[in-house]
Amino acid sequence: MSSVLPRAAAPRVRGLRAALALSLAAGATLTACASRPRVDDPAGGPRPDARRAGVPGPLTEMTGIYSQMGLIVPRGDLPAVGTIAYFARSDDSTLAVLTLSLANRALAFVREGDRYRANYQVRLDVRPDASVAGGRVRSFASDEAVRVATFRETARTDESVLFTQAMVLAPGRYTVALAVRDIGASRSSVVDVPVTVPRLGAGTVSTPVLAYEVTPRARLDTLPRLVASPRAAVVFGQDSLVPVYLETYAAGGPEAPARMTLRTAIRVAAGPELWRDTVSLERRVVSVSAAAAAPLALYSGVVRVPVARAGIGVVALDVVRPAMDGVSATGPDSVRAPLFVSLGEELPVASFEEMVNYLRYYATPERLRVLRDTTPEARAAAWSTFLRETDPVPATAQHEGLREYFTRLRAANARFREEATSGWLTDRGTAFLAFGEPDQILDPNGPEQNVRGRTQVWEYRDPRVTLVFVDQSGFGRWRLNTQSQAVVQNALRQRLVK
Incomplete structure (x- = not known):
């Protein structure tokens, strides 16, 4: 299944049914926001891969950040990130929902009429161990197509392609073998993930899921209608409240409380606390299974977590289900989920x-x-x-000063990287941060490369400034001359927010 998403729109599931046939598994692909692939340029001829130019070291190693968060990170040459969320279904089975995130730029698109199409394949093998009585290997395979309306969308750098697979599994330990392949470019990635499927009964909590869109389910025998974010990532300056979908289960009562806490640590039991709140989840329909000793009520809802309280980097969202009416939990009554607050995909500050x-x-x-x-x-x-x-304009919801600054910083990283030096820290990148796009660039040497002493002149009309860069090495290491260096430093000092 596939879907097309207009540029800048929120991701939307198409093809997932509201009700899950419990003997089957449901899969879907959707387009939301993503990275950059090799594609055929509409002007003719293949376009080479564009390498992300960012800050060297761990700042461009998103794999390390995702691994730190405990997410599923397949190994190979097709970047992907996944996560598995668990929801109650009955006393003897649990609904496991795997969501996989790919980036548009990771896929090879081809022209298809007036649109562009990429094809990929996902295969899952779920192998139980001895803890699962009567368990058998479950296999799922799906061929997916992603279609976008414009060539520009093939190069999106946010979380743009989401694949969802729902599975009904008995509680116990499993190994999930995941393989994803770009059919058009023969790129692939694989990973084996050990997982423990919890038994979710009275007094327990589901996995908290950061979601783009969500409609809380009303029955245990249906599938939550949500567009999850496997990367669990939000962007500074764009997101103020993070919607998190949560369920809890009990034997009765009009509502169920859940205590939410944001902490600065993800791998330790109790990091410093950043935010805390107690919410009450709404009671839905009581579901009764043939194996259930008593009716099990479903409580679900969306909790809004404030991004400003999280700061920047990886934080942990802890959810605790207080005891109700003396009922002991039959599974996890507390869960932890990661959240990554970044300055954008191009600047993954950890x-x-x-x-x-x-x-x-x-x-x-x-x-x-x-x-x-x-x-x-x-x-x-x-x-x-x-x-x-x-904030230069406090009356608005956005921080216009930082938005402009980081827009320039991202552009400087993409355009002016020199060997192991990040673009924004090179002389040209620093000048770009100070003055922005030059009105005119003069290159007396023309297209001739590897010329020692080659010069490049940037001219600005407002303010009236001329900057001269010299490549003494002949290898593209541009340096401001002494006079221009003083002009740039003076401009930066004037721009600093006091």
């Missing part, structure tokens, strides 16, 4: 310290020192204060 480093050309050293010296427990408050005091 820590508060890295974020402060990025701001060196935005705010004064004094302001950054306050952020840098803040204790982990106080970082959320310090970051909130920084946003409030540096």
Whole structure:
């Protein structure tokens, strides 16, 4: 199954039925937002792969961040990220929903009339171990097509292609063998993931799921209608509240409380607390299975988690289901889910310290020192204060100053990288941060390459500035001359938010 999503629209599931035939599994593909593939340029001829130019080291190693978050990261030359969420179905089975995220740029698109199409294949083998009585290997295979309306959409860099597979499994331990293949380019990735399917009964909690769109299910024998984000990622400056879908289960009562806590650590039992709230989930229809000793009520809803309280980087969302009416949980009464707050796919900042480093050309050293010296427990408050005091237009929901700054920074990374140096830290990248796009670029040497002493002149009309870059090595290492260096540094000092 496939779907087409207009550019800049929210992801939307098409093809997933509201009710799940419990003897089968449902699969679907949707387009949301993504990365960059090899495609055929409509102007003619193949276009070479565009390599992401970003900050060297761990900042461009999103695989490490996703692994730290405990997500499914297949190995190979087709980038993908996945996650499995668990929901109650009955006393003797659990609904497991795998969602896989691919990027448009990771797939090879071809022209199809006035559109572009890419094809990929997903295969799952679910192998039970001895803990699953009477268990057997379950296999699922699906050939998928992604169609987009414009050539530009083939190069999207956000989470644009989502594949969903729902499975009804008995509680116990399994190995999930996942293989994903780009049919048009013969690229593939594989991974074997050990998983433990929980038994979800009275007093337990489902997996919290960060979702683009969600309609809470009303019955245990249906599939939640949600468009999940496997990367569990939100973008600073774009997202203010994170919608998280949650279910809990009980023997009765009009509503069920759940305690939500954001913490700065993901791998330890109790990191510093950033935010806390207690929510009440709405009671849905009571479901009774033939094997159930008592009716099981479903409580579900969407919780909005404030991004500003999370800061930047990987945080943990802990959910605890307090005991109700003295009923003990028959499974997990507390769960943990990761959340990654970034400055965008091009700047995957993994820590508060890295974020402060990025701001060196935005705010004064004094302001950054306050952020840098803040204790982990106080970082959320310090970051909130920084946003409030540096927002040039407080009346709007967006922070226009940081949005413009990071837009330029991303562009500098993409265009001006030099060997192991990030684009924004090169002389041309720094000049671009100070003045933006030049009105005119003069290159006296023309297209001739590898010429020592080659010069490049950037001219601006407002302000009236001329910058001269020299490539003394002949290998594209452009350096500002002394006079231009002083002009750029002076401009940056004037731009710093005090």
